[in-house]
Amino acid sequence: xxxxxxxxxxxxxxxxxxxxxxxxxxxxxxxxxxxxxxxxxxxxxxxxxxxxxxxxxxxxxxxxxxxxxxxxxxxxxxxxxxxxxxxxxxxxxxxxxxxxxxxxxxxxxxxxxxxxxxxxxxxxxxxxxxxxxxxxxxxxxxxxxxxxxxxxxxxxxxxxxxxxxxxxxxxxxxxxxxxxxxxxxxxxxxxxxxxxxxxxxxxxxxxxxxxxxxxxxxxxxxxxxxxxxxxxxxxxxxxxxxxxxxxxxxxxxxxxxxxxxxxxxxxxxxxxxxxxxxxxxxxxxxxxxxxxxxxxxxxxxxxxxxxxxxxxxxxxxxxxxxxxxxxxxxxxxxxxxxxxxxxxxxxxxxxxxxxxxxxxxxxxxx
Numbered sequence: 439x440x441x442x443x444x445x446x447x448x449x450x451x452x453x454x455x456x457x458x459x460x461x462x463x464x465x466x467x468x469x470x471x472x473x474x475x476x477x478x479x480x481x482x483x484x485x486x487x488x489x490x491x492x493x494x495x496x497x498x499x500x501x502x503x504x505x506x507x508x509x510x511x512x513x514x515x516x517x518x519x520x521x522x523x524x525x526x527x528x529x530x531x532x533x534x535x536x537x538x539x540x541x542x543x544x545x546x547x548x549x550x551x552x553x554x555x556x557x558x559x560x561x562x563x564x565x566x567x568x569x570x571x572x573x574x575x576x577x578x579x580x581x582x583x584x585x586x587x588x589x590x591x592x593x594x595x596x597x598x599x600x601x602x603x604x605x606x607x608x609x610x611x612x613x614x615x616x617x618x619x620x621x622x623x624x625x626x627x628x629x630x631x632x633x634x635x636x637x638x639x640x641x642x643x644x645x646x647x648x649x650x651x652x653x654x655x656x657x658x659x660x661x662x663x664x665x666x667x668x669x670x671x672x673x674x675x676x677x678x679x680x681x682x683x684x685x686x687x688x689x690x691x692x693x694x695x696x697x698x699x700x701x702x703x704x705x706x707x708x709x710x711x712x713x714x715x716x717x718x719x720x721x722x723x724x725x726x727x728x729x730x731x732x733x734x735x736x737x738x739x740x741x742x743x744x745x746x747x748x749x750x751x752x753x754x755x756x757x758x759x760x761x762x763x764x765x766x767x768x769x770x771x772x773x774x775x776x777x778x779x780x781x782x783x784x785x786x787x788x789x790x791x792x793x794x795x796x797x798x799x800x801x802x803x804x
Contacts, residue, residue, distance in 0.1 A: 718730050
């Protein structure tokens with residue numbers, strides 16, 4: 439933790455640091471339930487608790503199994519869900535199903551994925567890869583956008599994320615962090631102007647409504663944006679059965695986006711049981727508040743309708759759409775994921791949108 443140095447690839451080259459320097463403080467602005475004192479001591483607490491937790495995990499595994507058994511299993515999981523996560527994600531994006539997209543909105547993206555995507559010949563030739571100006575290279579939770587070069591010949595015209603963040607309602611603390619929001623403008627080959635957004639909501643979804651309101655305020659209050667068409671792909675972190683006042687209910691979220699003249703790939707009223715996440719966590723990971731027994735995985739897991747593609751109700755209608763938790767344009771209901779073949783804990787959403795007053799089409803994935 440303190441003596442062994444790791445080589446980390448960054449946009450500025452390879453940096454060598456001991457692991458403790460990679461820790462980041464836990465911010466009260468992002469996690470309102472913690473106290474200011476807890477924020478101040480979060481770094482030493484992480485160090486101490488990490489050591490204790492690792493020792494507990496090793497003790498548990500050596501009690502219920504033997505090292506030659508559980509370490510082999512762990513290596514398989516790490517190889518597929520960690521080491522190969524980025525390459526597998528990019529393989530899916532390069533597939534025929536998704537390489538034809540006009541817009542791809544990704545969330546919780548690492549700097550490594552961006553660099554590797556730009557290094558892939560197919561993706562680099564097909565897409566402009568746009569990341570936030572205020573990207574967080576440490577948290578690996580950035581929202582980015584791929585624009586198809588054939589559809590958007592000039593790429594992004596501008597980034598207006600800062601304008602959106604400046605439009606939050608005064609006096610309201612919105613739980614966002616650097617890189618969570620990316621909002622850009624772009625003009626397609628037919629001269630149609632767009633505002634395109636990608637957003638990763640906080641765990642409880644409490645930032646989702648304020649962020650959408652700020653985007654709409656930014657568009658309506660700026661003459662240069664007022665005629666732009668919005669396409670918004672997001673992880674809204676909405677819940678089928680939200681805890682009142684603590685989580686964002688999906689039906690309430692639908693009322694909110696509808697009040698702004700928007701609809702979604704799910705329509706005006708999404709089915710609360712049309713899930714895009716299906717995962718549960720064992721006790722062998724640090725977020726114990728999300729852990730449950732195997733027998734309780736259906737009742738206590740994160741099985742919710744969290745992901746959306748939003749657009750103006752007067753601008754577009756859905757020609758076709760699908761969700762996918764295999765990378766093969768197939769969604770297997772009641773299957774927990776990520777899997778060894780599908781690296782994300784959120785399913786892919788894809789929609790082909792038809793302009794209401796035109797015969798053109800725009801395909802979007804989130």
